[in-house]
Amino acid sequence: MTESTDETVDQPTTAAETGSKPEAQSETDQRGATLSKSNVVLRVDDLQKSFGALAATDHATFEVERGTITGMIGPNGAGKSTLFNLISGYYDPDGGTVSLNDGEITGEEPYNIAERGLIRTFQTPRKLEGMTVREAMMIGPQNQPGESFRKLFTSPGEVGDSERQNLADVERILEEFEIDHLARQPATDISGGQMKLVELARAMLAEPDILLLDEPVAGVNPTLANKLAEQIRRLNDEGTTFLLIEHDMDFIMNLADPIIVLNQGSVLTEGTPDEVRSDDRVADAYLGGGSV
Ligand code: ADP
Ligand code: MG
Numbered sequence: 582m583t584e585s586t587d588e589t590v591d592q593p594t595t596a597a598e599t600g601s602k603p604e605a606q607s608e609t610d611q612r613g614a615t616l617s618k619s620n621v622v623l624r625v626d627d628l629q630k631s632f633g634a635l636a637a638t639d640h641a642t643f644e645v646e647r648g649t650i651t652g653m654i655g656p657n658g659a660g661k662s663t664l665f666n667l668i669s670g671y672y673d674p675d676g677g678t679v680s681l682n683d684g685e686i687t688g689e690e691p692y693n694i695a696e697r698g699l700i701r702t703f704q705t706p707r708k709l710e711g712m713t714v715r716e717a718m719m720i721g722p723q724n725q726p727g728e729s730f731r732k733l734f735t736s737p738g739e740v741g742d743s744e745r746q747n748l749a750d751v752e753r754i755l756e757e758f759e760i761d762h763l764a765r766q767p768a769t770d771i772s773g774g775q776m777k778l779v780e781l782a783r784a785m786l787a788e789p790d791i792l793l794l795d796e797p798v799a800g801v802n803p804t805l806a807n808k809l810a811e812q813i814r815r816l817n818d819e820g821t822t823f824l825l826i827e828h829d830m831d832f833i834m835n836l837a838d839p840i841i842v843l844n845q846g847s848v849l850t851e852g853t854p855d856e857v858r859s860d861d862r863v864a865d866a867y868l869g870g871g872s873v
Pocket of ligand 1: 636659
């Protein structure tokens, strides 16, 4: 384990020190997150989750402001994916709360959380055997079907018009993502990068308030990564809030602001890309943590 020799010295290379924009109403809690944001879509408060003796999520506290693309970085094993699993209802926390649009969602089923406007994608997308891309789109994002999609399965008799509407929505979104040429291809035959685009497109069909993306460009070639970034920006301009985990620093630093840094299950700091980039504690966390 590598640690800097001056580990106890706090060097806040922050807005205050550099004289950049003042942060009037925000405050920073001891754990480094900027709290009291003005229009909060997602709030995680003192969240905890242990696997045996390992505290994968350790008193994590932060807020995501509506309309932002908020980034989340941290070394391997920092607890980023665990946090997503807790927020989206795939894991039950040992303590703490998660609130979405002012209502508490802690411990709710993924399905209910999706209905309430929070959709997430997975670091490793599910394989969609035996389906075309268009069919995969029809079942909605990752077992999180929206109301109209659910009816395809629960009340097939009622879907006449709405199914047509769904199909129209799918066609529209395939076009918007410039993947309509893939519609008839087996979903298992497309590239990893194309799959990530399909995942994002599927997630958008549920019209989420906030979309959580876990490493959307991992293993994606630069051309498709640019396309993903473009789509994320476009959707953000149209009003979708993003919480984005990404290992690719250039990608996330160009796209997200603010960026929350997670280390050993807790928020180490939060700031603009420049603030995070120049923060020695962040560099130390990456050196001391798992492989990068
Ligand atoms: P990150 O996404 O930041 O790389 P993870 O959230 O995947 O980190 O993992 C955080 C820690 O929790 C790691 O040490 C990992 O091995 C552990 N962990 C994650 N999920 C489980 C699980 N289901 N069971 C046991 N340990 C887990
Ligand atoms: Mg992960």
